[in-house]
Amino acid sequence: MMNEIHRPILVFGATGRQGGSVVKALLKTHWPVRAFVQDLSEPASVALQEAGAELVQGTLEDANVIASAMKDVHGVFSVMPASLSAEDEVRYGTCIADLAAKNHVDHFIYSSGASAGDKLTGVPRFDAKPRIEAHIRELPLTATIVRPMIFMEMLVRPGFGLDEGRLVSLIHRDHSIHLTAVQDIGKIVAAMFADKARFAGMTLKIASDRVTGHELEAAFSEAAGRPITYARFPDEVLAANADLAHMASSLEDGPLAERVDLDLMREINPELVSLRSWLKGEGFEKLEEALLWRPA
Template identity: 35%
Template sequence: MTNNKGPVLVIGATGQQGRATTEQLLKRGWEVHAFVRNLNAPAAMALQTQGANLIEGDLDDAGSIRAAMEGAYGVFMMLTMMTGIHITAEGIAAEQRWGKRVADIAKELGVAHLVYSSLRGAGGNTGVEYYAAKEAIEAHISQLELPATVLRPTFFMDNLNAFNRPVLDEKGELVVNLPVRSDIPISLISTHDIGAFAALAFDRPGQFLGRTIPLAGDYLTPPQIAEIIGRHAGLPARSNQVPLEQVRAFDKYVAQMFTHFDENPDGPLDIPALRTEHPGLMDLDAWLRSVAWKPLLP
């Protein structure tokens, strides 16, 4: 375990994973520098209230990244390809550009530990376009021989409080809408636990440097997800497979990913081994309780 407690520069600090990582690092006594576009944004000010130091910058401005990273022990990097609520070609290209730029500057400045949150599926030559950007960033980190840990999280449990939040139908039944066949299990992870693994990586560099770690806390089919949510809410529940055509009409890149997943389901991860490293790793039931989950009313 390292005695060095930072600073760690958190890139993507106001996103779900960045907030979780900042919280976990601060709890462990790390100095956190949060890289934000707007110092006065409510999400940025909330990080400051928790104890993070805010550093204003722009991922398209190499100078601001360099200034923010100067003197940092470590960097946590989470990037998004989203433009608003959609994935776009421009967003995918920007993510790849940003990731490579951050890695180059980390190499230049001799950062001791980069933790990059990618996604499961990267490195699998899936043909999914937004996976390719993350694959390229991972490859660039490797080519630079950066001291790094790559996390590959799976489907966010937190999506069940957002994009995939179950709704009550006219019969009072909870409906879990997912574009996945009912017989295909899905690996799930909470963003809280992604942050915990990121913080553990910085705490234990000897154990985590050089590793690529897929992350999951549960492995469930859509009907099993519905059953657990229904039991938690005390309501009847069922899963519903959203047609891929409907997903494609909303976002072709997301449909591309689910088409691949439908044809090439992910196998289970070694969740007990992950829980040995992080005993607090939550399954779906524990996550529902942790966020006091409630259904979305019609």
């Protein structure tokens, strides 16, 4: 397959984390990339073009531009911006899938969310992704759905205590959490585009590592070069933040508590990154920023 001359992959969110990771991984495997971007002059867009991607300018409102961008592509990678309302996320996510079906795209990969699960909660922002998933499954479209587990980047956000030697997150110290390095998402998606027959029709949770609260404390202390103590968010913080509360609950007995087969992940992506290696590599700069953060 990889020796054939490839038709392009159209990548949405190409200047964002997931889409950018997919573009990078596809270009590394010499697959032509058509990157959908809002602003051609944005530094991230310029960098994509310099890396070898073909740019298409448009917004998610531009159905005609999107349809035109899908012409003669092999595949489409669809991911929705986190900034969208639930209503817009469903509208744009289903529209892109509809256009892919209408344009007979060979392989459609949608990045959903691991906390989505298969059951609707009745809360629009939690139900947007499963609603898009359900819509995709009804279409005459060869599709793969990936559900990345919680991003490692979430642990190194400035202002959450690392500057004071504290790491606060969603699990109890003796519980475990699956984490995903964004760079792995691109490599896994690229491998899926390279093997449509294997991944067609599949919905797959993806992750890079699984660690306990104790292991988080040890990994961050080692990477920071000083003691970092781990604690779960206090109950009152969770009670005041519906998104955090939903994720914490899901990590205990919901979709985020389900095991990801990390051996399968390594088979799909032999370069899978552990949390420890991510903190020393791709995540080190972000860790440094969080350690040095000072309140305004």
